[in-house]
Amino acid sequence: MLIPFDRDGITLPVCDELLCLVDDVAQQAPQALANSTAITFNFRDPDYDPQRGGFHPVEIRLVQGLNGWLFDYVTDFSYQGLGQDAELCKELDFNFLDREYFMLGWGALRHQHACEIFSLWQRNFLHYQKMGCFAVTAQSE
Structure with missing residues (x-):
């Protein structure tokens, strides 16, 4: 693995398959990791659009920690509203470092519920990725 993850700092059940996916994307853009403190x-x-639907956009941000890379957040977006008034909003937001978790329509989630929802979301996301549903980019800070 190109990205040395700080597994002790991961507060939700991130599976090895997701770690490998993020690592594979980073290997396609190794300059993104060079001298960076964060990568998105x-x-x-x-x-994906508000009329036809599609697969929700996802953003995953990692930050450099003292003992390796940490997940900062994983956010799943969806269009909310109708027609030209639809806006892209956070539907699921897993803030690893602050241990704050949010689901649209439910509000803040307890850690136990966040773990269950994250596991379900993760399985679906990885399946969609295998289907080739996403264009993937990486940006460093």
């Missing part, structure tokens, strides 16, 4: 991965369905 964007997974976008180019056909």
Whole structure:
């Protein structure tokens, strides 16, 4: 693995498959890791829109910690509203470092519920990625 993850600092059940996916994307853009303190991965369905639907955009941000890279957040976005008034909003937001978790329509989630929802979300996301549903980019800070 190119990215040395701080596994002790991961507060939700991130599976090895997701770690490998993020690592694979980083290997395709090794300059993104060079001298950076954070890297943001964007997974976008180019056909997703408020009328036809599609696969939700996902953003995953890692930050450099003392003992390796940590997940900062994982956010799943969806269009909310109708027609031209639809806006892209956070539907699921897993803030690892602050241990704050949010689900649209439910509000703040307890850690136990966040773990369950994250596990379900993660399985679906990885399946969609395998199907080739996303265009993927990485940006460093």
